Amino acid sequence: MAKEIILTTNAPAPIGPYSQAVKVGNTLYVSGQIPLNAQTGQLENESIEAETTCVMKNIEAVLAAAGFEFSDVVKSTIFITDMNQFSKINTVYGSYFTLNPPARETVQVARLPKDVNVEISVIAVKL
Numbered sequence: 001m002a003k004e005i006i007l008t009t010n011a012p013a014p015i016g017p018y019s020q021a022v023k024v025g026n027t028l029y030v031s032g033q034i035p036l037n038a039q040t041g042q043l044e045n046e047s048i049e050a051e052t053t054c055v056m057k058n059i060e061a062v063l064a065a066a067g068f069e070f071s072d073v074v075k076s077t078i079f080i081t082d083m084n085q086f087s088k089i090n091t092v093y094g095s096y097f098t099l100n101p102p103a104r105e106t107v108q109v110a111r112l113p114k115d116v117n118v119e120i121s122v123i124a125v126k127l
Contacts, residue, residue, distance in 0.1 A: 008065035011058040012036040021062045032121040033058040048085045052092035072124040078106040079119045
């Protein structure tokens with residue numbers, strides 16, 4: 001089974017040796033997205049809600065580039081630098097998964113790329 005590299009200009013370009021996403025068969029593995037605006041190249045870090053919204057929009061762009069949508073997401077991982085921000089992040093995140101949300105874990109980490117406060121990766125499956 002061949003793997004297909006997904007790359008879209010509607011999400012930030014990778015800042016290292018990795019792909020935005022890799023599709024294998026009917027499964028899509030989306031790399032962690034941070035709140036980097038793809039059009040301006042600037043961080044959207046006015047608030048944790050703004051950061052999370054930008055991250056989710058970046059994920060949405062990568063999913064769309066591969067022909068997927070949020071309803072196809074089966075697993076997500078949220079990395080945050082402050083667990084006290086969990087409820088605010090969860091509110092924004094939850095607005096993208098209103099029906100049958102995916103499996104998920106949320107972990108607090110010491111630091112994230114570009115010193116952002118949230119990074120999210122997902123796995124999606126087309127049934």
